[in-house]
Structures are given as structure tokens and as C-alpha cells.
Amino acid sequence: MNIEQLSKRLETVFEYIPNQSTLADIGSDHAYLPCYAVLKGKVTYAIAGEVAEGPYQSAVNQVVDANLTKQIEVRKGDGLEVISSGEVSCVTIAGMGGTLIAKILEEGKSKLTSTMRLVLQPNIGSVNVRKWLQTNGWAIVNESILREDNHIYEVICADFQTTNALTEQELLMGPFLLKEKNEAFVQKWNEEKKQLHQILQSLDQAKETPEVREKKKKIVRDITLIEEGLK
Incomplete structure (x- = not known):
């Protein structure tokens, strides 16, 4: 995986980012996703957030090597503290547990005032993500489930200020995934x-x-x- 070829799961996350977005990728690691999104012309400006020093430096180096320092800013901080309120239109969080993703969103929800889309890829515990979304006024508008390298990943795409009351079963298994029932x-x-x-x-x-x-x-x-x- 690199800035020209994402993994299947990150490519799926990328597909849900709206065109011409301003993006914050939280837990960006090597900043592959924001670099790819800018190079593809889908994102006009991006913030890559990392809390740990090693991944933060990796992201900084990647952005510099890709000559994207004018379009991508790498910031060190915990969760959504790396962005200001009203700064981005889309937030992506991929590769964490669902409980942690929900915690990041809860602690930083005051920063999401102008954010209209969340694209979330929990490794486990997706039910916790769906519960947070429903409680906080976000509607799931699409989902994907895929297998890659012997792991099964779910990607949840949600928009703000739309109604989407989910049943207990939909919270657990995913409203769109239940309809598709792929392999x-x-x-x-x-x-x-x-x-x-x-x-x-x-x-x-x-x-x-x-x-x-x-x-x-x-x-x-x-x-x-x-x-x-x-x-």
C-alpha cells in the first residue's frame, strides 16, 4: 500500500468521501488516504491527525516526499483535537475499534459543527459506532463490508441532520449490509x-x-x- 495504491478497505473509505471535500483523517498513520485523495482531485485540502510520535513523523515525511505540503497539513494531537470547529466538511477514522471511534467522536463532537459526512471503518464493535451516530443526529447513508487479508472490515458512511431510526438488529448488523447480505x-x-x-x-x-x-x-x-x- 502507498499513496498511489490503497488497500481495499481504505479505497472503500475513499469512495465515500464527497468530491471537493475538505478532509480530516484521524489516526492517519502514513497519511496514505489524504495523499491519495488529494492526488485524485477528490479533496481540496486535508488534515492528517496522529497522536503518536512515530506515525506522526511517518505522515510528515510522506506528505513532504509527495510534495503535498500546501494541500495537506499533518497535526499531532488526540482525536478531533487536531481540528477546529468548522474547519472540515468530511472526517474519516479508519482502523480502530468501534468503542474507540465512538469515544473520539463523543469527546470531539463540538468540532463537527460544519462537518457533513463521517466515514468510519471500525475493525470491531461497529454496533458502538452505529449507536453513537443514531444518538447524535447522524444518519447512515451507506455501508460496505469486505474481506481483505483474512480480516473482515465494515465501512460506515453517515451524513448529519437526517433522520434514520435504526432497529436493534440494524444497529448490530448494519441497515445496508442486512439488505445486501454479501459473502x-x-x-x-x-x-x-x-x-x-x-x-x-x-x-x-x-x-x-x-x-x-x-x-x-x-x-x-x-x-x-x-x-x-x-x-
Whole structure:
């Protein structure tokens, strides 16, 4: 992967970025995505945000090597603290857990006043991302699920100030992904169901407490939702 050839998952994230956007890529690593988006003419200006020194320096070097210092600014900081309110029209966050993505969005939501699109790629825990979006006035307008290098990735595209009340099943599995039910989707949820059954078996061996009962109840509910979603 480089600034001329993205991975499949980042190419999918790129496809959801609106044309002529101003972009903030949070957790940008080598700044591959913003460099690619600027070179393709899709993004007019980009901020690459990184919290760790090593990835920050890698991003700085990449932008300098690509001769894109006028169009891309690399900033060091935690989450959305690298941008100002009203500075960008699109934010991308890829390659993190869903809980962390939701935390970044929650802590920095005051910075999203003029942001009209979020493109989010959680490695796990996508349900946490969908719950945050629904709670905070963002509507999921598209999703993708794909397999790459023996991993299954979900990409969630959301726009602000549109209504999109999701069911419990849609929050868990994705409203658009449920309709498509492609091969990666079926594989992911069959694997999830198998893991949940194994956890349930372990809990059956555990001492019965209110906490255990509640956990078993939730797992049974999730298994039911998954089975219905796979039909």
C-alpha cells in the first residue's frame, strides 16, 4: 500500500468521501488516504491527525516526499483535537475499534459543527459506532463490508441532520449490509454466532448470578437477531 495504491478497505473509505471535500483523517498513520485523495482531485485540502510520535513523523515525511505540503497539513494531537470547529466538511477514522471511534467522536463532537459526512471503518464493535451516530443526529447513508487479508472490515458512511431510526438488529448488523447480505457479511455473522454459542456454553458452567443471567439473556437475544438477519 502507498499513496498511489490503497488497500481495499481504505479505497472503500475513499469512495465515500464527497468530491471537493475538505478532509480530516484521524489516526492517519502514513497519511496514505489524504495523499491519495488529494492526488485524485477528490479533496481540496486535508488534515492528517496522529497522536503518536512515530506515525506522526511517518505522515510528515510522506506528505513532504509527495510534495503535498500546501494541500495537506499533518497535526499531532488526540482525536478531533487536531481540528477546529468548522474547519472540515468530511472526517474519516479508519482502523480502530468501534468503542474507540465512538469515544473520539463523543469527546470531539463540538468540532463537527460544519462537518457533513463521517466515514468510519471500525475493525470491531461497529454496533458502538452505529449507536453513537443514531444518538447524535447522524444518519447512515451507506455501508460496505469486505474481506481483505483474512480480516473482515465494515465501512460506515453517515451524513448529519437526517433522520434514520435504526432497529436493534440494524444497529448490530448494519441497515445496508442486512439488505445486501454479501459473502463477507454471511461469513462474519456465522463466525460471530459460533463465538456467542461458545460463550453461552461457558456461562452455563458458571455460577448463576444476576450478572450472569443478564449476560446470557443478551447473548441469546443477539443470537436470535443474527439468525433472523442471516435468513
